[in-house]
Amino acid sequence: MIRTIVLTVENRPGALARITGLFSARGINIESLTVARTDDPTLSHMTIVVDLDDAALEKLLKLLDRLVDVVTVTAVNPRNAVERELLLLKVRHEPGQKLELLKEAEIFRARVVDVSSQSYVLELTGDEEKLEAFIRVFEKYGIVELVRSGKVAMARG
Amino acid sequence: MRMKGTEIFIECLRREGVSVVFGHPGGAILPIYDRLYDAEIRHILMRHEQAAAHAADGYARASGRVGVAMATSGPGATNLVTGIASAFMDSVPMVIFTGQVPSTLIGTDAFQEADVVGITRPCTKHNYLVLRTEELARTIREAFYLARTGRPGPVLVDLPKDIQLSECEFVYPEEVRLRGYRPILDGDPEAIRQAVVAILEAKRPVIYAGGGVIASEGAVELQRLAEMARVPVATTLMGLGGFPTEHPLSLAMLGMHGSWYANMAVSRCDLLIAIGVRFDDRVTGKLAAFAPEARKIHIDIDPAEINKNVRVDIPIVGDVRRVLSVLNAELEARLREFRTMTWEAERRAWLEQIAEWKRAYPFCYDFDERVIKPQWVIEEIARITQGEAILTTDVGQHQMWAAQYYRFKHPRTWITSGGLGAMGFGLPAAIGAWFARPDRPIIAICGDGSFQMTMQELAVVAEHRIPLKIVIINNAYLGMVRQWQEIFYNGRYSASDLRVSPDYAKIAEAYGLRGYTVRRPEELTDLFEQELLASEPVLFDVHVAAEENVYPMVPPGAAITEMIVGPMASKRMAHSKASMG
Known part of the structure; x- marks a missing residue:
């Protein structure tokens, strides 16, 4: 089962390695990982997506909490959280397709952030489903390159 | 006052009450050794760094204080790793200092350089690479605090040579503030009340006590609990000494090479009171067959140990001694209402069953007059x-x-x-x-x-x-x-x-x-x-007799009642009416 774990951690060298070490030592693959500092420059916010069952998740959360560098850790329930991911998509524009392409981008509220003679770079933010749908629609134009940021999450309320 | 890194090091150790350190010198830690030359702290020169870590471990376990080991960078530090890993597995409070190449050379494959914080990250409770002399005092203070509080463990501090040599204003941090570290010492009173009722209601309770009893200085409370509630006590390898072997309620050690009667008692109990233990595979054998009939209470200071290998019914996170002292007070208050004739009879029956198991198969071997057993x-x-x-x-x-x-x-x-x-x-x-x-x-x-x-x-x-x-x-x-x-x-x-x-x-x-x-x-x-x-x-x-075996023995992966009992016990048991079933 796909899980999203949200942590606040000390913004210090080694903190990330300590955290990812707990995953790698147990053979758990990290699906995505984002880290950046928060409004408090001494703290980082981290969102980790993993595929785990309930029992394994419970153990992992406790081990994460045990780390001195981890200040808070929770597994977010998608129903009570806002989850977003950023996508950059470089797509070819053949003559005659430009208008349709831009219209479809508009439907997704994607923005054009770079224009060249052969391609556009589109930027899209949304949850996983929206991003997946967007990619499916734009496959027909010919995707040159695709980058996803990995998920960031925050509990609601 | 302005002080050199080495002076700060000595001053911080003095303030932590360190009187002896175990180590081995080398290039990257020479500045500290130069300062140790006329310091009050006694340095014991071990002949291999692994031994320095084990000596600090032995010191810590014998005294209950934090043991200190030190070594130089690179091979000195890597030689310490076995000793650090051992202390980590056994939750022994230790602080380990390693020299490191000058900070300007870190990452250049310098002579005797190793990524020691990287190597020791999975086998320390926490570790530090000190990159500014200004951070040294706080780091040492935190290291000792982390090593001895909560679930104890080894903490490593890596000290680049230039950090040892440079000067800064010395400010001793009286307080330790670690927002990500909050050990829970006192158990949840409601859980403790539930545990007391479970202990008093149980007909066949067993205590399974481990290293947490020793680490928390909880042996007196453990004995009080066992005697008040009349519960037999099996200890783990780490828990030996936590309950007197010759006490009538002692079941000696349980597990792979534990006593047959301890394993029988655990397998037949209706309540398992696990105290300062971690349900290690050498204790439990096949998990599905471990204490299968029992409700389980688990007292441990580390929340990560709760439900790790075995799901428990009443978890109590806290320091063993503190939890037991509250639990014992509650137990004492409630003992009278439970202690009926029936209760006494049930306890007696359980203890008699155990006594019978003890008679049937104690630890035994064939004494030989010609060869030393x-x-x-x-x-x-x-x-x-x-x-x-x-x-x-x-x-x-x-x-x-x-x-x-x-x-x-x-x-x-x-x-x-x-x-x-x-x-x-x-x-x-x-x-x-x-x-x-x-x-x-x-x-x-x-x-x-x-x-x-x-x-x-x-x-x-x-x-x-x-x-x-x-x-x-x-x-x-x-x-x-x-x-x-x-x-x-x-x-x-x-x-x-x-x-x-x-x-x-x-x-x-x-x-x-x-x-x-x-x-x-x-x-x-x-x-x-x-x-x-x-x-x-x-x-x-x-x-000694060269081919003597350790019996009894639980084969790996088997249930703890499926013990290989050895030739001597087989003879004994053939004459006994007790059954293995």
Whole structure:
């Protein structure tokens, strides 16, 4: 089962390695990982997506909490959280397709952030489903390159 | 006041109450060694860094204080790793200082450079690379605080040479503020109340007590609980000494080489009270068959241990001693309402059942007049020391025999590498223990295989005239390996034969120590009576029955009642009406 774990951690060298070490030592693959500092420059916010069952998740959360560098850790329930991911998509524009392409981008509220003679770079933010749908629609134009940021999450309320 | 890094180092250690450190010098830590030269802190020069870590471990376990080890960068630090990993597995409070190449050279593959914080990250409670002298005092303060509080463990501080040499304003941080570290010491009162009711309502309760009892100084409360509620106590390898072996409620050790009756009691109990333990595989055997009929209470300071291997019904996170003291008060208050005639009768029936199991199959072996049985060596040590000695061990058969046949009376008198199982632990740990408790007889029970891994530390024994008694249980094999090969690998003794070995008594003599070779049972008693409590170091190379096995034994992956009981017990049990079923 796909899980999203949200942590606040000390913004210090080694903190990330300590955290990812707990995953790698147990053979758990990290699906995505984002880290950046928060409004408090001494703290980082981290969102980790993993595929785990309930029992394994419970153990992992406790081990994460045990780390001195981890200040808070929770597994977010998608129903009570806002989850977003950023996508950059470089797509070819053949003559005659430009208008349709831009219209479809508009439907997704994607923005054009770079224009060249052969391609556009589109930027899209949304949850996983929206991003997946967007990619499916734009496959027909010919995707040159695709980058996803990995998920960031925050509990609601 | 402006101070150099090395001066700050010494001052911080002084403030932590450190009086002795175990180490080995080298280039990157020379500035600190130069300062140690005329400091009040005593430095014990070990002959290998692994031994320095084990000595700090032995010191910490014998005293309950934080042990300190130090070494240089690169190979010095990597040699420490086995000792650090052992301390981590056994939750021993230690602070380890390593020299590091100057910060400007880090990452350049400089001479004797190793990524020590990277290497030790998974085997320390926490570790630090100090990159500014201004951070040194706070880091050392935090390191000691982390090592000794909560679930204790080793903390490593890596000190680049330039950090040791540069100066800054010294400010001692009186307070430690770690927002990500909040050990829970007091148990949830509601859970404790539930536990008390469960203990009083149980018909067949058993206590399963471990290293947490020792670490929290909780042995007195444990005994009070057992006696008040009349609950038998099985201890883990790490918990030996936490409950007197000869107490009527003692079940001795449980698990793979535990007593048959402890394993029977745990398997049949209706309530398992797990105290300061981690449901290790060497204790539980096949998980599905471990205490299958029991509700389970688990008291432990580390939330990550709760429900890790076994799901429990009443978890109580907290310091064992503090939880037990509240639990005992509550128990005492409620005892009267539960203690009916029926209650008494039920407890009596359970304890009688256990007594019957104990009679049916105690730890036993065939005594032999011609050849020394290793179990008998331990019994002789127990008889002569009356359970007042501190025992350290290596890892293997001799370790299990010592655990089975010694009569433990006090906490902190049993020092062994339990979780990691690091051979070569015994001698250096005994050296460390002596610096903590020079008032007690200290006996290192070593295997001939293990001893060869750290025997260079005899030099330290000689240098300080440490009155250790080193008893080598010499069977000219890697005995536990051989036993597994005999039972599980068709007797193919691959690489476990140590017939080509040195004369250990002569090795002792080479270091200026008294050494004896003992081959016959009648020699042993006389020699032990003369020398085991002598005020000088003595090494005994005791040649024992070579192919003796440790019994009983739970085969790996089997339920703990499926024990191989050994030939002696089979004979005994054939005459007994007790059934294994």
